[in-house]
Amino acid sequence: MPHDLPKAYDPTAIEDHWAEYWVREKLFAQPTPEPAFASNANARSGGEPFTILLPPPNVTGRLHMGHMLNQTEMDILSRWRRMSGRRALWLPGTDHAGIATQMMVERQLATENTTRQQLGREKFIERVWEWKRQTGGAILDQMKRLGASVDWQREYFTMDENLSVAVREAFVRLHEQGLIYRGAYIVNWCPRCQTAISDLEVVHEEQKGHLWEIRYPVIGDNGKETGEFLSVATTRPETMLGDVAVAIHPEDKRYLHLHGKKLRLPLVGRAIPVILDEWVSREFGTGAVKVTPAHDPNDFALGERHHLPSINVMDDQGKINAEGGVYAGLDRYQARKKIVADLEALELLAGIKDHINNVGHCDRCKTVVEPRLSTQWFIKIQPLADKAIAAVKQGYIKFTPEQYEKTYSNWMENIHDWCISRQLWWGHRIPAWHCSECRKITVARVDPTACAHCGSAKLTQETDVLDTWFSSGLLPVSVFGWPNFGNSNTSGAPGPSHLGTRENRADTALSDLRDFAAFYPTSLLVTGFDILFFWVARMIMFGCWFAGDVPMPDGSKRSLADSVPFREVYIHALVRDANREKMSKTKGNVVDPIEIVKQYGTDAVRFTLASMASPGTDIAFNVARTEGYRAFANKIWNAARFLFMNVDRAAEIGITVDPAALGGMPAVADDAPLEARFVTAELCSTTYLVNQALEDYRYDDAANLIYQFIWGNFCDIYLEIVKLRLDFSETTDKEQTKSALTTLVSVFEASLRLLSPFMPFITEEIWHTIYEESDLPYKSIALTNYPRATKNQWNRQALSQMENLMDLVSTTRALRKEIGIEEKSITPIELRINRNLREVIEENRDIIERLARLSEVRFVQEITSGLTMRSTPDFDVAVIYERTIDVPAERERLTKEIAKYEKGLISAERQLGNESFLAKAPANVVEGLRKQEAETRLLLEKAREALKNLNGGD
């Protein structure tokens, strides 16, 4: 049957087909292992697991270049490990993204002239689920199209029922352990989103603002104002409505006499004390600081130290509340204006200075964040953080690049208690109930009907939901069935009604200890720097904390080393534009991966990213490069067509390639033709180096090695030579032809496997075409074996011999071009060469003749004078051509060459005469330099000799 490959390479046609095929055939599904696998390491078949969790994108997300890089790297590693015999599991899913998703649906409601408040909580949640069903998770469809080799059978959503059970269990357990508390603290409050947000969700930006100095009248012992004032400085005058004291430094002589006195708070009238505190900076502002515990974290701490009350003057939307007296109802900025005007009218404004403020904005909606006192739920982070720090310090988790270990440790050592509550509707509702009788709180796994403290039935559930990171931090344990292994249906914790089973997930049995035993800890997390603290840190804290309670498969206690959520973390770099600028919407330099994929194909885009990806190096994405890799794919396509054409012609005279010769590392006999020994040796050394590079996350090295092998060694050298052996005439030596054809096909097939993790689509297409349908050994190239080679396994002699040959070929070609010999014409050469090389050339005369277009190679002692000659340290070559030499041009060329060699020689001599250089430089560098010096000296002599001959030999 002739091999059918369309004439032109069209990535879109083949990619859609295979992407769909991989999903439909469930090729990358990793079923729950047999019990024997989980409980007995010796009985493990199907290889050591290689588990990788997709950092879940937001369900609202769309694929950007950062995702594409992240996923390309994960896919290369997963495919490579899978083909190398590991039981590879790449697990996908999405995050319910509390704020982002709620905002998305709120915007939708706004277009319908309604709000979530009008809709009510339950209806609103319904709407969010509806939105999720319709358009949520589009990013995973994009992933499918890009061919990510994930197990779609295990796809999760952080609001799924089984994952919600895990969230609830984690909360209750931490509460039982005394690690969850509720209290009023200063949080970052977004007045638009109307929720507390994490420090990490606040983006700071410098803004021009003002520093207002306000005069607070001093009250005398008689209760009347003395006429003296104490001036305070503030960037947020409206917060003065909540002032409870003014603090000065205990050694500040300017104000010490006021200590113990009271001040009259302007506009409000409250008498507030002057207190001493070392925290006050005498240099900032006036050196006297107004204390507003409810609206500033430092003031809050100060208030705690001095047992001061906290007066919250703002509501959830950033408007002044009833505590603000006449200003009540005003927006915070309107209030600021009015307060400043009123102070001015009362002559209590001492001054206004320009001031650069570092203002925090909500990362989601860009509203200015208001530090504000509010009642929230917190995790006492210390015991969790200590374990997480120890796990990394003791080497149970390895970071690449290494520097991130330090970043992580620094952050973890300065971590604060984690505010886990959010005033949102979309999310996991906190499983706590408030009793209106005894005012105590009941936290429970099962929705309670009575207060655990007084038995009253007057319970209302907490309205807050949990921070999104609470659930994503649990993913490494929860996706493998924690906490209800094997009995998810009898957990007894149905969860709040709005968390009900919206997705039918009955076919995915995640809840089984066998999964946990086999796949936890996961092998690797590949992620961006920006979520090091969000994800990586929280996953490590929760993993170490909760997995520690899960016994090992043999029943023994799990150590910290086996409790970590992943053994390695790889932090990938940023994708920048071609000019190394950060991509941003405002700059308009964002490259949309989907658009580029449409233009050049997924394979070319993946290869572009891979060819530049290495630990710690940002990628400058250049479309010109992608175009180049599209051409690379095209070259492979054409090579395949050439190969199939020959296979088909061979079949006509009864020569076929034995399928058994395919699928492994091709090898040839010692007496095989040079090009066969050469190409198998190159494949072997490339294979060895590619595997090494991938072990070290050097995607760039791996990609470039494969590129050089296929383009340079296989296509440009080997294919050109092998044409000599593919003789399908009546008189052919069938054994030799068959042997050549077998090497050709088997090396090509192995090259496809080598390339497959990088370019999965084109390799899949061509690989299928190699086999007759009935001979197909696997359903996909992704299930074959990745080529392996050990060091020193390859034939180095074949490599150096081919190098010599190619040296002669390229020198001769260049010479022919210079002289202006037509591409088609065939000419003889004169060659002066040492004896060792002469043998190689003689043995492979047919190769030289073909590649350099020669009619004859004449070995000579001296090149005939009058011929244009080129020299290398190993040989002199001249093309015999009737046109006479252009003496002045040749003289000029040689003179230039001599000058170049002389200069090179001086510099080499200088370096080699430098004692300190010789002492410091590695031996191989010095050796290389010496060799180069000797070669330059030889070339200089040759050029001088040639010039002498040209000038008449005097």
Ligand SMILES: [Zn+2]
């Ligand atoms: Zn916001």
Ligand SMILES: [Zn+2]
């Ligand atoms: Zn009660």
